[in-house]
Amino acid sequence: MHELSTSRCGKCGFWLPLGAALLFMAAHTQSPHFYSNQNQYYLHGLALAGYGDLTHDWLANTTDPTPLFSGLIAVLYRSIGMAALWAVYAGIQVVYFLSLWHIGRALPFFPRSIAGQLALAAGVIVLHSAAIRIASVQLCGVDYPWYGQAGIANQYLLGAVLQPSVFGVLLLSSLAAYCAHRPTLAAFCVVGACGLHSTYLLPGALLVVGMMVGLSRERGIGIAGRTGAVALLGVMPIIGYVLVRFGPTDPETFAESQQILAWVRIPHHTRIVQWLDGIAWLQIGGMAGGILLFRRTRLFPVLIVATTGAVILTIIQFTTASATLALLFPWRLSVVLVPLAAVAFLAGGARGWERVLPAWGLSISSGIVALGTAIASVILVQQGYGYQESHAEAELLEAVAAYCQPGEQYLLPTRFPPLSQSRGSYSSTFMTKKSADTANIFELQRFRLATGAAVSVDFKSIPYRDRDVLEWQRRVAQAERWYATPDWDTSGVLSEILRAGITHVVVPNGVSVRSSQWELVLTVPAYRVYRILPTAVSLPTE
Numbered sequence: 001m002h003e004l005s006t007s008r009c010g011k012c013g014f015w016l017p018l019g020a021a022l023l024f025m026a027a028h029t030q031s032p033h034f035y036s037n038q039n040q041y042y043l044h045g046l047a048l049a050g051y052g053d054l055t056h057d058w059l060a061n062t063t064d065p066t067p068l069f070s071g072l073i074a075v076l077y078r079s080i081g082m083a084a085l086w087a088v089y090a091g092i093q094v095v096y097f098l099s100l101w102h103i104g105r106a107l108p109f110f111p112r113s114i115a116g117q118l119a120l121a122a123g124v125i126v127l128h129s130a131a132i133r134i135a136s137v138q139l140c141g142v143d144y145p146w147y148g149q150a151g152i153a154n155q156y157l158l159g160a161v162l163q164p165s166v167f168g169v170l171l172l173s174s175l176a177a178y179c180a181h182r183p184t185l186a187a188f189c190v191v192g193a194c195g196l197h198s199t200y201l202l203p204g205a206l207l208v209v210g211m212m213v214g215l216s217r218e219r220g221i222g223i224a225g226r227t228g229a230v231a232l233l234g235v236m237p238i239i240g241y242v243l244v245r246f247g248p249t250d251p252e253t254f255a256e257s258q259q260i261l262a263w264v265r266i267p268h269h270t271r272i273v274q275w276l277d278g279i280a281w282l283q284i285g286g287m288a289g290g291i292l293l294f295r296r297t298r299l300f301p302v303l304i305v306a307t308t309g310a311v312i313l314t315i316i317q318f319t320t321a322s323a324t325l326a327l328l329f330p331w332r333l334s335v336v337l338v339p340l341a342a343v344a345f346l347a348g349g350a351r352g353w354e355r356v357l358p359a360w361g362l363s364i365s366s367g368i369v370a371l372g373t374a375i376a377s378v379i380l381v382q383q384g385y386g387y388q389e390s391h392a393e394a395e396l397l398e399a400v401a402a403y404c405q406p407g408e409q410y411l412l413p414t415r416f417p418p419l420s421q422s423r424g425s426y427s428s429t430f431m432t433k434k435s436a437d438t439a440n441i442f443e444l445q446r447f448r449l450a451t452g453a454a455v456s457v458d459f460k461s462i463p464y465r466d467r468d469v470l471e472w473q474r475r476v477a478q479a480e481r482w483y484a485t486p487d488w489d490t491s492g493v494l495s496e497i498l499r500a501g502i503t504h505v506v507v508p509n510g511v512s513v514r515s516s517q518w519e520l521v522l523t524v525p526a527y528r529v530y531r532i533l534p535t536a537v538s539l540p541t542e
Contacts, residue, residue: 016114020121020370021097025090027129027374031160031387031429033082034449038161040461041066042449045073052452053406058475060454062463063245066164069196089162092169096158096339099172100124104343106179106297109351116354118366123346125370128158130377134385134430146427148342151334152283153275154268154425160387164197171200171207171336178211179299183227186211191234198242201235203333206309210302217301249466255323257466260473262323264416265462268425270326272318277424283338290341293348303340306333386430392526393443396506397450399522400529404453408503410529412444413511414459415480444506456502483507488515498536505530 034042044064047054048071054060064070076084104110104120111117126132127148136144150156157168174189190204208231215224248254262270269275291303313330316322353362380386400410445460447453457475478496488494494515497505504521507513507528517536522529 016117016121017098017101020118020125021094021101023121023370023374024097024125024128025093027125027131027370027377028093028158029130029377029381029386030086030089030093030162033085034446035161035387035389036159036445037163037165039445039449041069041163042073043461045070046077046449048074049077051077051449053404053408053454054448054452056407056409057448057454058456059448059461059463059472062468063465065246065464066197067241069164069167085162089166092162092166093158095173096169097124099169099176100339100343102176103172103179103299103340104347106299107293107344107347108296110347111350111354113354113359115357115359115362115366116350118363118370119353120343120347120350122366122370122373123350124343126373127342127346129373130381130386130430131373133427134377134380137430137432138385143427143430146429147279147283147338148286149339150427151336151338152280152331152425153270153272153329153334154427155329155332155335157335157339160429165199167196168193168200168203168335170196171204172339174204174207175299175302175336175340178214178302179297183211183215183223184230187227187231188234190231191238194235194238198238199329199332201238201242202313202328202330203306203310203336204231204235206306206333207302207336209309210305213305214298214301218298246465253470254466257469258323258327260469261462261464262326264473265459267419269329270323272314272331274420274423275425279424283334286341286345287334287337290337290344293344294340303337307337310334388431388433389446390433390443392524393446395524396444396522396527396529397446399524400447400453400506401451403522403529404451404504408453409501410447410453410455411479411482411497411500411502411505412447412455412458413479413483413506413508414444414457414476415483416459416476447506456500483511483513486512486514488513489517494532494536497532503532505532 031038043054043057043060044066046052047057047060072088073085076088101121101124111120127145129145133143133145136142149158156165157172158166170189170193174186174193177183177186177189187208190200190208193200194204208228212224212228215227267274287307291300291307294300294303310330310333313325313328317325317330404410443460445458447458448455448461457472457479459476463469463472482488482493482497485491485493488497494517505513505518507530509526509528515530517533518530519533520528521531
């Protein structure tokens with residue numbers, strides 16, 4: 001019976017994981033366009049493609065931190081359209097599943113039968129599915145399954161959207177190639193991840209060093225050195241681009257910009273005391289357990305070396321409070337370790353089920369669960385249980401998109417939010433918007449891409465070159481001061497508005513600002529849009 005099961009399993013060795021990967025892609029789902037981080041990372045690419053009036057947007061003319069990704073966006077948008085971007089992310093989701101699957105095959109307890117492998121596939125699909133995450137939010141108010149697939153500090157490989165960070169999936173592909181005794185391919189996969197997003201330079205380096213240690217023990221220093229050389233030569237242009245384009249203008253400017261990015265803009269990713277809560281400790285424990293489950297595989301030395309390096313650098317960052325090291329995210333390796341731990345635990349569970357349940361029963365139940373989860377996920381997302389946006393914003397964006405003309409620049413309400421006093425991280429992808437019909441002064445992050453209009457600044461989307469970061473901070477502070485000033489004529493605000501080249505002002509309900517030199521051009525329930533009159537002139541202040 002065992003020989004028969006193994007034979008049948010071999011025949012399904014290609015079709016079973018591929019079919020499961022397609023169900024995984026459907027169950028995971030993805031957002032509509034212009035959601036969350038896409039509003040930053042699509043900007044340069046769509047501006048390059050001539051989308052709307054984005055070529056005149058200030059942020060679109062700052063140094064691009066992800067030029068390869070932006071080039072991909074521009075080419076796909078010009079040649080095919082927005083639908084191509086959905087297809088790319090669907091492909092990445094398939095690669096993610098197949099990479100995890102082939103890594104899991106290295107485990108000594110990987111299920112041997114078709115039934116057991118179906119159970120494993122169903123487990124991976126359910127864990128990553130929109131349906132189970134929506135159910136968790138509806139029942140508990142928290143997206144708990146998210147913590148079984150995402151790393152600590154709210155960093156992750158797969159999220160809601162296509163963005164540069166999703167190409168970190170190639171780090172999983174690298175480990176899968178290493179498990180298949182293809183170290184050169186593994187090195188190229190690391191280079192690919194770093195090329196699409198330089199934030200993977202550090203975790204990629206840690207994994208390559210781990211591979212070199214493992215290869216030197218197995219096959220000698222020669223093959224280990226060649227693998228490291230391939231990876232190093234591949235990332236040299238990436239490192240060069242980062243150093244040339246984002247190197248310090250001067251020590252003071254660079255240090256100040258790093259402080260702003262780390263402690264003002266993204267403290268939820270960088271401040272250990274903010275993201276390290278009880279759930280993060282459970283994730284750390286899960287990662288440690290997952291690594292131990294790989295102890296009888298050739299991947300174990302790689303994971304030990306890479307994790308040790310990440311832990312040491314994290315301790316150094318915590319003790320020195322270095323903003324620059326925090327922005328290198330030593331803990332980002334967790335985005336690889338958490339999915340690996342999940343597939344190891346699920347593989348062990350599936351192996352146990354195949355031993356105690358009839359093959360036919362396990363196969364049918366696993367198939368029903370996988371298919372049912374995928375269908376339920378698609379239906380629930382279509383019914384609006386995920387990727388929700390403010391209805392108030394949607395009305396404004398629709399009105400501005402129909403109204404705006406080239407050469408205009410819009411001022412959006414924005415300010416620096418207070419530092420969060422809560423600890424931990426969470427996913428809001430499937431959370432319900434609590435006040436969908438009221439203006440949110442911190443958001444309007446979709447304004448650029450949804451309307452095609454240029455804006456002065458917003459809090460969500462940021463530049464990365466040191467001088468640009470300081471300019472971003474100045475613009476946000478300036479906008480905060482403007483919206484806090486009731487009379488723009490006598491205070492001098494209008495003069496500053498004119499010098500900034502702003503032509504239109506978006507004012508949320510509840511914010512009282514006035515000027516005699518603008519006219520109301522758009523009104524929606526939560527916002528008003530004013531046009532600065534062409535005859536407007538600077539007025540003397542009182």
